[in-house]
Amino acid sequence: DTEVTQTxxxxxxxxxxxxxxxxxxxxxxxxMYWYKQKAKKPPELMFVYSYEKLSINESVPSRFSPECPxxxxxNLHLHALQPEDSALYLCASSQMGAVGxxxxxxxGAGTRLSVL
Amino acid sequence: GQQxxxxxQSMFIQEGEDVSMNCxxxxxxxxxxxxxxxxxxxxxxxxxxxxxxxxxSNGRLTAQFGITRKDSFLxxxxxxxxxxxxxxxxxxxxxxxxxxxxFGKGTLLTVNP
Numbered sequence: 001d002t003e004v005t006q007t008x009x010x011x012x013x014x015x016x017x018x019x020x021x022x023x024x025x026x027x028x029x030x031x032m033y034w035y036k037q038k039a040k041k042p043p044e045l046m047f048v049y050s051y052e053k054l055s056i057n058e059s060v061p062s063r064f065s066p067e068c069p070x071x072x073x074x075n076l077h078l079h080a081l082q083p084e085d086s087a088l089y090l091c092a093s094s095q096m097g098a099v100g101x102x103x104x105x106x107x108g109a110g111t112r113l114s115v116l
Numbered sequence: 117g118q119q120x121x122x123x124x125q126s127m128f129i130q131e132g133e134d135v136s137m138n139c140x141x142x143x144x145x146x147x148x149x150x151x152x153x154x155x156x157x158x159x160x161x162x163x164x165x166x167x168x169x170x171x172x173s174n175g176r177l178t179a180q181f182g183i184t185r186k187d188s189f190l191x192x193x194x195x196x197x198x199x200x201x202x203x204x205x206x207x208x209x210x211x212x213x214x215x216x217x218x219f220g221k222g223t224l225l226t227v228n229p
Contacts, residue, residue: 004158031215042204042219043159056216090158094215101166103147103208103215107158 003027004108006091012114015081021111023074023091032074033105034066035090043090043107049074050096081115088112122205122220130228135192137203137223144185145207149217150177153202162203163190195227 005024013019023032031050035043048056049068063085065077074091088110095102122139129135139148147166151159163174165181165188172179178191188207192199205220 006158033215040202040222040224042222043217045216048215050215088156092158096215101164104149104161104164105215105217106161107151109158110156112156 004091004093004106006089006108006111008111009109010112010114012116013078013081014116015083017081018077018079020078021076021089021091021113023076023093023108024072025093025106026072027093027095027106028071029093029095029106030071031094031096032068033092033094034064034074034076035092035107037088037090037110047076078113081113083115086113086115120205120207120218120220122223124223125221126224126226128226128228129195131195131197133195135195135199135225136189137205138187138189139205139207139220140187141207141218142186145209145218146185147208148179148181148188149206149208150179150188150190151204151206153204153222155201159204192225195225197227197229200225200227 007022034046037043045058046060047066052068063080067075090110091108092105094105120139150162153159163179168185169183170181176193202222202224204222206217
């Protein structure tokens with residue numbers, strides 16, 4: 001099983017709204033990731049959590065706030081977003097290891113976010 | 117920083133034809149990955165390569181990890197309509213706290229029935 005589940009599938013929000021994206025995996029992976037993807041572009045890394053602690057923040061604006069409540073869950077809290085933040089938001093997870101299959105990232109289907 | 121050059125950017129082929137795409141890097145990676153992404157979905161892993169020179173197949177797909185560790189190619193044989201999508205290569209150097217994938221810009225594949 002290599003399933004990463006993301007909810008909701010689609011989200012429309014106004015610039016004053018607060019919403020959250022959710023991601024869940026039950027593969028025992030200890031690294032989880034948030035990516036942002038614009039149409040026909042590769043995913044861009046936003047955050048990395050390892051062992052439930054934030055290890056990488058790619059200079060993401062503070063209107064995006066990640067949270068890792070436990071080893072299976074990853075949230076992305078959204079507040080005061082801009083229209084240019086509209087994109088596909090992808091969650092991924094991986095084991096952690098030096099080399100080899102442990103570091104392969106498996107992606108969820110994403111949340112399509114539209115900011116009006 | 118590291119960059120991957122993926123080519124071609126797009127391909128239009130007839131069903132049944134073979135396809136080849138490749139990625140090159142200015143620096144080495146210790147893992148190469150190939151993903152396919154359908155519209156509105158997340159990237160799905162096709163093939164993972166861990167050793168320089170490694171040649172790996174997955175059904176009609178074949179991929180190789182270049183000897184120099186700076187390149188990889190993906191071949192698709194006898195293409196079918198469901199092969200349509202965007203194919204991304206990705207390089208990975210893991211260790212410590214660094215698990216960052218470096219993606220190519222993608223190859224958009226269109227298959228005409």
